Amino acid sequence: MYYPYLRGRQFELIALREYALQPRENNNIIPIIEPVRKTFNSMKLALPKLIEGDVKFALILNPQVGELKNKIDILVSLKDELSDNSKWIPTYILKNNFDEVLRQIKKFEFTDVMLICSESTDTSDSDFDSLIFSSTVKYIVANENRTLKRKLLHKGKEIIRLDDNFNAQKRNSDYLLTPDEKFSEEHLFYKGDGYNGFSDFTPLLSEYTEGGAAPYAVAIHLTYQRENGEVWVKHFVSETNDDRSNIQGKFAEAAEKAVTFLDEKNIHTFASEELREYYNKGNGTYPGLGMVKKISIKNHIELINEILKTAE
Numbered sequence: 001m002y003y004p005y006l007r008g009r010q011f012e013l014i015a016l017r018e019y020a021l022q023p024r025e026n027n028n029i030i031p032i033i034e035p036v037r038k039t040f041n042s043m044k045l046a047l048p049k050l051i052e053g054d055v056k057f058a059l060i061l062n063p064q065v066g067e068l069k070n071k072i073d074i075l076v077s078l079k080d081e082l083s084d085n086s087k088w089i090p091t092y093i094l095k096n097n098f099d100e101v102l103r104q105i106k107k108f109e110f111t112d113v114m115l116i117c118s119e120s121t122d123t124s125d126s127d128f129d130s131l132i133f134s135s136t137v138k139y140i141v142a143n144e145n146r147t148l149k150r151k152l153l154h155k156g157k158e159i160i161r162l163d164d165n166f167n168a169q170k171r172n173s174d175y176l177l178t179p180d181e182k183f184s185e186e187h188l189f190y191k192g193d194g195y196n197g198f199s200d201f202t203p204l205l206s207e208y209t210e211g212g213a214a215p216y217a218v219a220i221h222l223t224y225q226r227e228n229g230e231v232w233v234k235h236f237v238s239e240t241n242d243d244r245s246n247i248q249g250k251f252a253e254a255a256e257k258a259v260t261f262l263d264e265k266n267i268h269t270f271a272s273e274e275l276r277e278y279y280n281k282g283n284g285t286y287p288g289l290g291m292v293k294k295i296s297i298k299n300h301i302e303l304i305n306e307i308l309k310t311a312e
Helices: 010-021 041-052 098-107 126-132 146-152 172-177 247-265 270-280 289-311
Strands: 005-007 032-034 057-060 088-094 113-117 137-142 158-162 181-184 197-199 219-225 231-237
Touching: 005 010, 010 032, 010 041, 010 289, 041 057, 088 098, 088 137, 098 126, 126 137, 137 146, 172 219, 172 231, 219 247, 219 289, 231 247, 231 289, 247 270, 270 289
Parallel strands: 005 032, 032 057, 057 088, 088 113, 113 137, 137 158, 158 197
Antiparallel strands: 181 231, 219 231
């Protein structure tokens, strides 16, 4: 099972809700969502669509970034959307807040809880052991940690490996000099390595950042599978990047490269068809940077779901 880690911003949520309602034979995706906005309008639109599409999701109840950092009123704000506990997974990020997390789990009588270990999680703490070995905890998400994995071996927990796979550049124009890069091979080896699932941040930065000014360059990041089964990411970047003018023209330059590649590789995900549609409307009809990001996310999720379906 694949657990893409996404923040609860508008276009990440649009990607998830569109994926949830697309025709497909099965689903091997459980998104992990970290809310980051004080207004929950996008969440209120997305979560019912995930439920309608039978896509279970993990919702972080103690976000560590964005406008909701360290706030715990999410359950109140999303009371109606979260009323059916079988459709979602209560999730907490662990630092050294073990007692507080355990109190929250008991207060709301949660079961099958997911815990995400951060870099500051002290996995040698006895309170950590008390929490993770609680019968209410089912999923443990962490970076590669052999000590923790051995501790959890044969303890009835589902262990999910979290990786930061996207090699971010400082500027979009820097991707012009970046060749195709291997993104992930976890789908090939996670079971053999003793994991029940794998997670990453999709072709996005793992570091949380707020939106900035219009970019000098437009970059489209698309993942695809190579013949050896590995997933790679290719960067398609505009050429006229001296200033912030003519964003539509920059998008057309990047989209032309992407569509040419998609046609050469005979890639036809729903997301890639959407990109073709924008490009073929004439001069690369510009959908906005958020929609470009949405296409990258959705293409990746579709790809991994199809890979896992084939591997079953």
